[in-house]
Amino acid sequence: MRKFAKRVSELRSARDRGRVSKYQPIRKKPTGIAGFDQITDGGLPEGRLTVVIGGPGMGKSLFALQTLVNRLRTAGEPGLFVTFEEPVDRVRVNVAGLDWAFNSIPENRLAVIDARLPGDTVQAGAFDVSGLLAALTARKAAMGAKNVVFDGIDLLISSLNDEYLERRELARIDEWIRAEGMTAILTVKSYSMSERDQKRADLIQYLTDCVIRLEGRLFDANFSRTLRVVKYRGSNFAPDAVPMAIGHSGIEVVPNQISRDNYPVFSERISSGVPRLDAILDGGFTRGSSILLSGAPGTAKTSLASSLVAAGCARGRKAVFVSFDESDAQIVANMRSIGIDLGRHVASGRLAMMSLRSNGHSPEECFLNICDLVQRHKPDILVVDPLSAFMETAYPFAAVISESVVDLAKSKGITFLGTSLLGQADGEIEASAIHVSTIADTWIHVSYVIQNGERNRALTIVKSRGTGHSNQVRELALTDKGIDLVDVYVGDGKVLFGSARLEQQQLETRDERLEEVQHARRKFELGRGIAELQGRAQAIVQELASKRREAELEESAEKVRSVARRKAITQRGLIRRLADDSRVHPRHKKQRAGQ
Amino acid sequence: MSAKAPRKGHMPVAAANSGAKGNGICLRLYVASTTPNSERAKSNLDAALRDFSVVPGYRVELIDVLADAKRAVTDNVIVTPTLVAIGPTRQLIMIGDLSDSHKLQGLLEAAANLS
Numbered sequence: 001m002r003k004f005a006k007r008v009s010e011l012r013s014a015r016d017r018g019r020v021s022k023y024q025p026i027r028k029k030p031t032g033i034a035g036f037d038q039i040t041d042g043g044l045p046e047g048r049l050t051v052v053i054g055g056p057g058m059g060k061s062l063f064a065l066q067t068l069v070n071r072l073r074t075a076g077e078p079g080l081f082v083t084f085e086e087p088v089d090r091v092r093v094n095v096a097g098l099d100w101a102f103n104s105i106p107e108n109r110l111a112v113i114d115a116r117l118p119g120d121t122v123q124a125g126a127f128d129v130s131g132l133l134a135a136l137t138a139r140k141a142a143m144g145a146k147n148v149v150f151d152g153i154d155l156l157i158s159s160l161n162d163e164y165l166e167r168r169e170l171a172r173i174d175e176w177i178r179a180e181g182m183t184a185i186l187t188v189k190s191y192s193m194s195e196r197d198q199k200r201a202d203l204i205q206y207l208t209d210c211v212i213r214l215e216g217r218l219f220d221a222n223f224s225r226t227l228r229v230v231k232y233r234g235s236n237f238a239p240d241a242v243p244m245a246i247g248h249s250g251i252e253v254v255p256n257q258i259s260r261d262n263y264p265v266f267s268e269r270i271s272s273g274v275p276r277l278d279a280i281l282d283g284g285f286t287r288g289s290s291i292l293l294s295g296a297p298g299t300a301k302t303s304l305a306s307s308l309v310a311a312g313c314a315r316g317r318k319a320v321f322v323s324f325d326e327s328d329a330q331i332v333a334n335m336r337s338i339g340i341d342l343g344r345h346v347a348s349g350r351l352a353m354m355s356l357r358s359n360g361h362s363p364e365e366c367f368l369n370i371c372d373l374v375q376r377h378k379p380d381i382l383v384v385d386p387l388s389a390f391m392e393t394a395y396p397f398a399a400v401i402s403e404s405v406v407d408l409a410k411s412k413g414i415t416f417l418g419t420s421l422l423g424q425a426d427g428e429i430e431a432s433a434i435h436v437s438t439i440a441d442t443w444i445h446v447s448y449v450i451q452n453g454e455r456n457r458a459l460t461i462v463k464s465r466g467t468g469h470s471n472q473v474r475e476l477a478l479t480d481k482g483i484d485l486v487d488v489y490v491g492d493g494k495v496l497f498g499s500a501r502l503e504q505q506q507l508e509t510r511d512e513r514l515e516e517v518q519h520a521r522r523k524f525e526l527g528r529g530i531a532e533l534q535g536r537a538q539a540i541v542q543e544l545a546s547k548r549r550e551a552e553l554e555e556s557a558e559k560v561r562s563v564a565r566r567k568a569i570t571q572r573g574l575i576r577r578l579a580d581d582s583r584v585h586p587r588h589k590k591q592r593a594g595q
Numbered sequence: 596m597s598a599k600a601p602r603k604g605h606m607p608v609a610a611a612n613s614g615a616k617g618n619g620i621c622l623r624l625y626v627a628s629t630t631p632n633s634e635r636a637k638s639n640l641d642a643a644l645r646d647f648s649v650v651p652g653y654r655v656e657l658i659d660v661l662a663d664a665k666r667a668v669t670d671n672v673i674v675t676p677t678l679v680a681i682g683p684t685r686q687l688i689m690i691g692d693l694s695d696s697h698k699l700q701g702l703l704e705a706a707a708n709l710s
Binding site for chain 1: 625627630632633635636639660661664665667668671672673674675676677687688689690691692693694695698699701702
């Protein structure tokens, strides 16, 4: 028994070894829709069936046709587009407005094949798609097609009206593409959703290797498109719905996987255009970093952004200024009034301005417009004013898109400045600041400070990664010569702005003057006192000296006098002895001589 | 979905390719070789033509798109089997294995009026 079990396990492992070598992992074909290729880690499964399901107008045909065009343009692979619903003319008209130059593609490179049954066709019994596949085989052989799209295949096979027969035809198509080595996309509608339609959709999903669902939903009055990979056999994929937009280049998918690595890193500093701001930022913004500028309406966010742009352009850098709901001309005029000349840089071609409407455009569409301009203009500085325009809509991907804009800039080493409109903040940073603040390198907040019936702008650097920066609140002053930062009055336990600061400063100045005068007077008086005392001291010293002199003279006079007296006494004595000697005994005379 | 059993003793469609040229009505049947649907369509058409002599002068043309894929391209064949009744000015199209004899009869009657 044990021997038998061993044998079984040997056989199994041999079989498994065989499987490893026999089955290759699936290969993928990029669709050329960058975001889609990113979330599927390479594109569609090569040599397999992919089904795109969605309601009408969701872009199923566009997705399929765009893939064919991209495969032709990038890999030189001819393609077949089989339309079951729309006439060839309409397919061509539908994409004529896009920048694909679709109608210049020769028929032998990308064939659009009408597979609609004539309108008066009567169905009498079961049929199969062998005829179509035979025709496609012939066309494939003639033009070397590698990819095929069956657009609206459900319209044809649903007329079989039998689950088994439908499944058989789908299997026939699957068999055909595998035999012919074709990569196929089937588009299937999902709007009617009767029980049978649901079954068919389920069946198609079951039969195919990759299922993509395109959806659209209204959020308030805002229409948001999404793309979701529902299934992908043999491959990992991001299963979340990602935002999608249809622009003049066709479908674009905005993946919400932000890499956040491989960003170019710079140590260079670039000027904000406000010298004092550069100073407190320890030399300016770091090149390639992202800056969030938040504040209430009218807190000079646009002015600060323009200042950065103007300073950059003046150094010969290129910039893109994206605004919402305000015309370029209006911004240029507004900035001129505070001495920032943007018009000059627009004229020189360094500055590209774009005004977007936040209403009626999804953030995805706005993002793609920004991407497009960034690709064309290749700026060093990108300003989006306000970045929070996205957040004011009900679109579900606003936060993701905001991040994507920052990511776009960072990935290209572009210095990014986004402004964010925050509600009236009383000098405090609101906790509900937009999500971007977490990925912004520098966050500057400008708030209003109301004091003594006056509003003033207070600028704070909330954070600044990797650079030293001041933690002081500054007053932001707008003059006709530009923007300046002024130190606020801090003292006496008070922080004062604007005219209150000026007043306080004047008050201080006046007090100081008074103090100075008083000091001078006191100093003068003291000086005089000292001088007087010094004079007196000098007089005393002189008197002392003269007294000393007098005393010395007295002393010396006394000496002279005493000497003179002694002399006089001696002389007197001598004189008296002489007189005595003349009368004393000669013996006394002798005695005195011996002394 | 019940296909009619082929009847015995009729002229097979395949043999009718070079049939009598009458008033120019052509019954063209596109098939995919001998796949079940195509086989059923051939025999159903045979049976109908024998049972209902409603088209006074016609010819039957049989085209195998698997053998002649170019023809499938030029004639834009989408499904097989497809029966096309071609008159001088317009044509009638029927798809399927022709198992619905009422519909087939209707087509043949209409085809008679094409001329």
